[in-house]
Amino acid sequence: MNYLIPLLVVIPILSALIVNIFDGKDKTVKAISLVLGILVPIIAICATVGVQYFGGHNPSLLTSSLPANLVNTLVAGYNTGIVYAFANIERIFIFLMGIVAFLAILTYFSEKKEVSGPYLYLIFMGLASVIALLLSEDIFNMYVFFEITALTQVGIIVASSTEDNYEIALKYLILGAIGGPMLLLGIGFILGTIGSVNIADIIFVISNKFVQPYSPGLVIGFALILFGWLYSAGLPPFHTIKSAVYSKARPNGSAILQGFSVLCMLAFGIAMYKIFAYIPYFNTAIIVFAILAMVLGVAMSAMEVDFRRMIAFLAVGELGFIALGFGIGTQMSIAAALFQAANEIVITAMLFIGFGSVYYLTNTSDTRKLGGLIGIDSKMAIMVLLGGWALAGVPPFNGFQSKLMLVQAALDAGYTELAILAIIVSVVIFFTFVKAFHNVYLQPKPSELKFVHDKIPKVTVFAVAILLIICLVLGICPNIVTDVFIPFAGGLI
Amino acid sequence: MSFYRKFLSSVKDLKSNLSKDPTTMDNVSGAIAAEFLIFVSLILAALFLRHINAIASIVVVILAAVLAFTNMPLASKVKSEQSDSLEKMSFYIIITLGVLVALIYWGLKYV
Structure with missing residues (x-):
């Protein structure tokens, strides 16, 4: 038994409950959150690869104790309990998500004097849910944790106290009432057919x-599961509401929410690939939605004047790159998709937190009302610029490596048009980002621009710096993760 | 030259359709980038059909090019459909669900 595997889920749940109980005692809540928050990535590093059979339901050990009429039947080999599988791919994603969550919590503490127990409860519950989603080998269990994730996402928006946040949360709930039940219905059909x-x-x-x-x-x-996957990931037609969700949370909340979406997309994407890859035009269906996400997400971001919404649309566009890798369906393309997913968790979080510092300073995210902010904190401005380059795929950052891998995989698979499209979309991402950067940091400061805070907290700068270092390390030494992703992708196809 | 004039007038339309706010270089450049991206991706997506049927791909590429040119500006039309309106979002979600289920269920009957 490897008890560290269930602890990856138990610790965030425990953290959620404790911080909620101690709501109002700020110092205690902060201390507990930081200690328990850093435990998740540490456990992800320390845990050994293995399988956890809940309740001891290991089918190979149970065979001898089965009733005589079940011995040597199909159901004799079925897993009767929930199974968690922890391999190196889960280690990488849980580690990155844990680091992003920890830094987002740290940023939240630095920007708010009074911390909210319920807000932290939602963050930890969401973290526990996406980790369980990644570990689970059971599609119903995955659905349950996905629904918890979706509810915590709604909660995080509601708790964010931004403009129109209640309206977007309600819309997400309503649209989720279509996506969620369809996913469950699909799982029901599978259960009815397979048992x-x-x-x-x-x-x-x-x-x-x-x-x-x-x-x-x-x-x-x-x-139905494919439709549910679109909902869980925020791919079209759910891209509009997903981008609205990201843009209505606090910047540190958005950093976590986009990570949740990437992990939901990965967990269901891998499960779907394992089960349904034999279906004709399976890959084509995924490619169609990937193209839609890339084009609609990035085209909308290019026309956006609100930088939070712009990053939100870019995040959706980046999800399209991940889906494209899955859709092309070769070992290298799937490995590139996984690499892209790992990169997106880090890069988009960095941009939400980094650009979020502008919102912290000015309480506005409208680029038409901003300007001259490079004079406030040039270090942060440069780090945000480098983050944007990483997102667009500029060397030597991680985004370059994953996008290059994806383009090469598309060319090797004979999908030249998809390779060209991926490059064009990356160029537009670069243009969009540089335009927003110029508006916020470089153009003359408007005379009517008012500041609600004088300077950016050092902790926020530290969080962005750590995420940038991760981007740089993954860009210079991509084999840290690709050595895990390539064999995993080989086993998937 | 007629294509050029058509494009030029579409850019002018784009400026007026884009927003009621004062139009700046920034939002026009963004809209033009989006316009090109949508146009190019339409053609490339149509070209992708060559993996299924080459002749269908040629027909769809020509159709997509003609439709895109005659309906410019596309970016502002796409933007108006991608609003936060619950009606529009629900509409596209229901349409996608219907198309997916119909295509996959009846499509695979002939496999």
């Missing part, structure tokens, strides 16, 4: 033709 919700069991049953691979239950299940 299990464990991914390994489902693959075993389909690959050994114990059910017809194109039976109506499986086909409808695939369609």
